[in-house]
Amino acid sequence: MNLQELSRELSLCLARQVPEGLWGSGVGWSLVLCFGVAYACYYLSSIAKKPELVTCSKSFHHFLQDHCPVVTETYYPTVWCWEGRVQTLLRPLITSRPYVQYRNELIKATDGGQISLDWFDNNDSMCYPDSSTRPTILLLPGLTGSSRESYILHMIQQSKELGYRCVVFNYRGTAGENLLTPRTYCASNTEDLEAVIHHIHSLYSSASFMAAGVSMGGMLLVNYLGKVDTKTPLKAAAVFSAGWNVFDSIDSLEKPVNWLLFNYYLTSCLQSSVIRHQEMFGKLCNINLVLKAKSIREFDKQFTSVIFGYSTVDDYYADASPFRRLETVGIPVLCLNSMDDVFSPSHAIPVEMAKKNPNVALVLTSCGGHIGFLEGLWPRKCTYMDRIFKQFVEAVFEHGSKILNM
Numbered sequence: 001m002n003l004q005e006l007s008r009e010l011s012l013c014l015a016r017q018v019p020e021g022l023w024g025s026g027v028g029w030s031l032v033l034c035f036g037v038a039y040a041c042y043y044l045s046s047i048a049k050k051p052e053l054v055t056c057s058k059s060f061h062h063f064l065q066d067h068c069p070v071v072t073e074t075y076y077p078t079v080w081c082w083e084g085r086v087q088t089l090l091r092p093l094i095t096s097r098p099y100v101q102y103r104n105e106l107i108k109a110t111d112g113g114q115i116s117l118d119w120f121d122n123n124d125s126m127c128y129p130d131s132s133t134r135p136t137i138l139l140l141p142g143l144t145g146s147s148r149e150s151y152i153l154h155m156i157q158q159s160k161e162l163g164y165r166c167v168v169f170n171y172r173g174t175a176g177e178n179l180l181t182p183r184t185y186c187a188s189n190t191e192d193l194e195a196v197i198h199h200i201h202s203l204y205s206s207a208s209f210m211a212a213g214v215s216m217g218g219m220l221l222v223n224y225l226g227k228v229d230t231k232t233p234l235k236a237a238a239v240f241s242a243g244w245n246v247f248d249s250i251d252s253l254e255k256p257v258n259w260l261l262f263n264y265y266l267t268s269c270l271q272s273s274v275i276r277h278q279e280m281f282g283k284l285c286n287i288n289l290v291l292k293a294k295s296i297r298e299f300d301k302q303f304t305s306v307i308f309g310y311s312t313v314d315d316y317y318a319d320a321s322p323f324r325r326l327e328t329v330g331i332p333v334l335c336l337n338s339m340d341d342v343f344s345p346s347h348a349i350p351v352e353m354a355k356k357n358p359n360v361a362l363v364l365t366s367c368g369g370h371i372g373f374l375e376g377l378w379p380r381k382c383t384y385m386d387r388i389f390k391q392f393v394e395a396v397f398e399h400g401s402k403i404l405n406m
């Protein structure tokens with residue numbers, strides 16, 4: 001008997017019990033039990049699944065199997081909270097916020113602006129007491145995010161245990177620092193990221209170096225990697241819940257439910273950073289229209305695309321879509337996406353393109369939502385994404401030579 005038949009059988013048994021109506025005499029309990037078993041069958045057959053691992057490189061595949069086995073294991077989403085949107089909404093509320101003390105550094109950008117970096121030096125590292133060779137991970141948060149996001153704090157927690165150093169790149173205007181020039185950030189312009197990477201590398205040129213980007217941070221990272229090919233000090237990169245085609249992501253976020261749950265809120269977060277520096281932007285764009293925007297697309301049309309010199313918002317979205325750059329990524333990159341992520345619709349995941357570049361591995365789960373990946377009954381401490389992050393960075397730093405010369 002397969003699982004579907006079993007659950008049908010169980011619901012029939014349920015139906016037979018109900019008319020008796022003998023709650024309290026044990027029948028009620030068997031009803032509950034039947035429901036429980038039916039749910040368990042459904043969960044095990046349709047929810048808990050192994051992720052699909054897409055890569056055309058045998059050596060990358062073996063490398064992941066040996067050193068990052070979590071990508072080949074069944075992902076068991078939290079039983080009471082596996083649906084994509086629910087995971088997306090609940091993850092920031094449920095997961096803990098590990099305490100992290102940063103050392104802030106402001107660096108100068110070529111346009112006269114400043115970029116705020118938050119360092120987690122990990123000077124107590126047992127494995128790497130010498131700071132000049134301590135492996136370093138650059139972390140890129142998502143849209144409107146900063147070093148205070150819980151997913152960033154968790155990645156730092158994982159890195160701390162391994163003895164590594166982390167640096168969080170706070171996009172201009174997101175970490176409370178002042179803007180010195182009328183410029184914020186976007187997913188296509190990689191100048192600030194390049195400056196940050198070269199700054200970190202110039203400080204610790206003997207330390208192994210990699211980067212991990214989440215959501216928009218992941219898009220920015222892929223856009224950078226696609227431009228520089230192998231001309232980067234980064235050894236490898238991890239990308240979580242990135243949108244691959246901005247047009248598809250934005251269309252999905254404009255569906256009424258998604259607009260209500262995510263789009264409207266994010267738009268107001270974007271606007272609040274503009275309000276703080278209104279005068280500075282007044283000459284470049286129409287602030288009234290920016291503040292009237294009711295969606296990310298309207299905001300990008302009135303603000304982001306204008307600030308970064310695109311003639312239309314579509315030009316910006318085309319340039320910001322990382323699927324175009326995947327072909328020329330020259331270092332190993334592991335990308336995790338869930339098929340039920342409303343920020344990154346599954347039909348836009350560049351599976352065929354990933355099969356053409358041996359540097360790329362996609363890990364595709366059926367559940368997990370956007371930066372959700374909750375697992376366990378009460379998922380406070382560690383998500384599936386955190387475990388992939390931890391195993392992958394350890395794999396790269398401790399065994400990386402095995403994939404670097406593919």
Ligand SMILES: *[C@@H]1O[C@H](CO)[C@@H](O)[C@H](O)[C@H]1NC(C)=O
Binds near residue numbers: 102103121123131
């Ligand atoms: C870690 O050590 C370096 C010097 O090796 C120092 O500049 C830095 O401030 C220290 N970080 C913390 C958080 O104490």
